[in-house]
Amino acid sequence: MEKDQLENNNRDGIRESLWQPASLSQTPQNHSTEKGYDVLIIGGGITGITTALMLQRAGKQCILAEAKNLGYGTTGGTSAHLNTFLDSTYPEIDSDFSKEASKMLAEATRSVIEDIKSNIDGLNIDADFEYKDGFLFSQNDKEDEELQQILESSQEAGIAVSESATNGLPIPFKRALKFDQQAQFHPIKYINGLATEFERLGGKIISGAMVENTTFKDGLHQATAKDLIINAKSLVWATHIPPGINLLSLRNAPYRSYVLALTLQDGNYPDCLSYDMKEPYHYFRSHEIDGKHYLLIGGADHKTGHEDPVAAFNELESYARANFKIATIDYKWSSQYYVPVDGLPYIGQLPGGDEHTYVATGFNGNGMIFSNLSARIISDLILGKENELGKLLSPSRLKPVSGFTEFIKENADVAYRFVADRFGAKLIESTSEIELEEGKIVDFEGEKLAIYKDADGVVTALRPVCTHAGCIVNWNNAEKSWDCPCHGGRFSVSGEVITGPPRKELEKVDLS
Numbered sequence: 001m002e003k004d005q006l007e008n009n010n011r012d013g014i015r016e017s018l019w020q021p022a023s024l025s026q027t028p029q030n031h032s033t034e035k036g037y038d039v040l041i042i043g044g045g046i047t048g049i050t051t052a053l054m055l056q057r058a059g060k061q062c063i064l065a066e067a068k069n070l071g072y073g074t075t076g077g078t079s080a081h082l083n084t085f086l087d088s089t090y091p092e093i094d095s096d097f098s099k100e101a102s103k104m105l106a107e108a109t110r111s112v113i114e115d116i117k118s119n120i121d122g123l124n125i126d127a128d129f130e131y132k133d134g135f136l137f138s139q140n141d142k143e144d145e146e147l148q149q150i151l152e153s154s155q156e157a158g159i160a161v162s163e164s165a166t167n168g169l170p171i172p173f174k175r176a177l178k179f180d181q182q183a184q185f186h187p188i189k190y191i192n193g194l195a196t197e198f199e200r201l202g203g204k205i206i207s208g209a210m211v212e213n214t215t216f217k218d219g220l221h222q223a224t225a226k227d228l229i230i231n232a233k234s235l236v237w238a239t240h241i242p243p244g245i246n247l248l249s250l251r252n253a254p255y256r257s258y259v260l261a262l263t264l265q266d267g268n269y270p271d272c273l274s275y276d277m278k279e280p281y282h283y284f285r286s287h288e289i290d291g292k293h294y295l296l297i298g299g300a301d302h303k304t305g306h307e308d309p310v311a312a313f314n315e316l317e318s319y320a321r322a323n324f325k326i327a328t329i330d331y332k333w334s335s336q337y338y339v340p341v342d343g344l345p346y347i348g349q350l351p352g353g354d355e356h357t358y359v360a361t362g363f364n365g366n367g368m369i370f371s372n373l374s375a376r377i378i379s380d381l382i383l384g385k386e387n388e389l390g391k392l393l394s395p396s397r398l399k400p401v402s403g404f405t406e407f408i409k410e411n412a413d414v415a416y417r418f419v420a421d422r423f424g425a426k427l428i429e430s431t432s433e434i435e436l437e438e439g440k441i442v443d444f445e446g447e448k449l450a451i452y453k454d455a456d457g458v459v460t461a462l463r464p465v466c467t468h469a470g471c472i473v474n475w476n477n478a479e480k481s482w483d484c485p486c487h488g489g490r491f492s493v494s495g496e497v498i499t500g501p502p503r504k505e506l507e508k509v510d511l512s
């Protein structure tokens with residue numbers, strides 16, 4: 001049976017991911033925060049926890065504040081492939097940055113996989129880590145050409161890749177590349193293991209602490225969450241995207257990606273990671289949990305708040321059925337990632353932020369790798385060490401020309417949505433026109449409202465203006481949330497912030 005409509009959801013959507021049952025095992029305790037800390041890390045995903053552990057190991061006294069529970073964000077909705085090749089391909093990095101940048105990233109990505117393996121081995125974490133071959137395959141002439149460039153640039157960058165006679169899947173292809181020593185793991189079991197070690201070393205984790213405000217005075221940050229004040233010398237926004245309106249909201253575009261975990265009639269599960277070259281591309285891998293095999297298929301990505309999420313799931317399911325003999329679809333979930341305008345993440349000092357304020361964002365679909373690089377770069381910045389990669393990925397870097405084009409395109413789209421979505425809501429005379437478990441932006445008694453009707457017919461009305469930059473939110477009927485098409489802020493049916501850069505909830509409207 002498909003798992004959705006989770007009652008106590010511990011992820012930022014209502015659909016349960018394959019990893020979620022494991023996240024229930026981690027119940028971080030609340031701690032006293034009276035004294036000051038060296039570092040406050042905000043966000044309990046893979047970036048926050050890896051950074052916190054690295055700094056605690058280096059002798060810093062750290063505290064991690066998570067709005068909900070560890071793994072609540074995209075880390076709980078990822079597909080957890082570990083790759084040495086990136087969504088921005090090496091030919092793109094060669095031309096938009098430099099060949100030197102490609103070499104540096106190739107070496108760094110390889111070393112991250114080793115680092116994760118060594119954490120898992122060293123801490124005895126049962127995180128289902130396995131090395132796998134990774135295949136990238138073309139299906140037409142245009143993709144063939146691109147594949148050839150990827151082969152050449154990747155080899156030049158030092159990646160272990162070669163031509164392959166198989167793509168590891170029962171899907172027809174023209175040419176395929178094999179990337180050696182890729183890997184996969186269970187992201188929630190992994191972060192739970194790191195969190196346990198972090199606490200063993202004296203680090204503090206506070207869950208249920210949404211940081212609403214921060215100030216900086218006399219060399220000290222003060223962060224305020226509900227009923228809680230935390231003081232620290234350095235502050236790390238490990239929130240996937242930093243809150244508020246800043247340069248990085250403009251340089252990252254929010255996207256959603258969809259994943260199915262299914263069982264196969266013939267039991268013939270691919271023993272690899274594999275990727276086609278469509279836009280958006282499909283990704284494939286298998287995972288065994290409690291003796292049961294699953295095939296994970298992902299794709300159907302689109303900009304958040306721009307397309308119909310139910311249609312995206314349907315499209316992915318049709319694609320899966322066309323290529324595999326499916327027995328059951330057990331899990332179906334979607335999650336959010338951020339595409340940086342120039343192709344590489346932004347890791348380091350927050351531009352325009354207070355001193356000693358760090359950020360890690362723009363990971364595209366490679367956050368399992370970039371989270372670890374973020375931890376290294378931010379730790380080095382805090383510890384006063386040189387980090388060459390930190391210079392390349394600095395959030396204050398100047399935009400290359402290609403990034404500038406994307407920057408204009410993304411922000412023109414934001415401007416368009418800001419204006420266009422203010423018109424054209426459906427005029428309704430009564431909330432009876434809204435179906436059960438449906439949300440709609442409507443014109444009701446002269447006011448534009450976001451209305452949701454639950455399974456019992458109870459109606460919640462909200463003002464549909466995103467509290468981040470004022471765009472109009474759209475209904476996501478697959479994850480039952482209000483999603484902002486501009487910067488990816490997402491809100492629950494009762495208006496609570498569930499992800500993205502806003503920190504204030506949507507205003508409630510009393511219809512009575």
Ligand SMILES: Cc1cc2nc3c(=O)[nH]c(=O)nc-3n(C[C@H](O)[C@H](O)[C@H](O)COP(=O)(O)OP(=O)(O)OC[C@H]3O[C@@H](n4cnc5c(N)ncnc54)[C@H](O)[C@@H]3O)c2cc1C
Nearest residue numbers: 043045046047067073074075078079080081211366367368
């Ligand atoms: C469907 C999908 C598949 C993917 N597959 C892969 C893959 O195979 N390989 C790969 O490398 N990458 C993949 N990615 C990308 C990767 O999953 C993410 O980049 C990564 O999980 C981001 O981790 P994070 O810790 O930075 O952010 P998150 O996991 O989103 O964590 C941020 C945390 O911050 C908390 N938070 C936010 N605001 C506040 C606040 N004000 N106060 C306190 N806490 C706050 C949130 O509750 C959340 O728990 C995928 C992404 C998607 C969407």
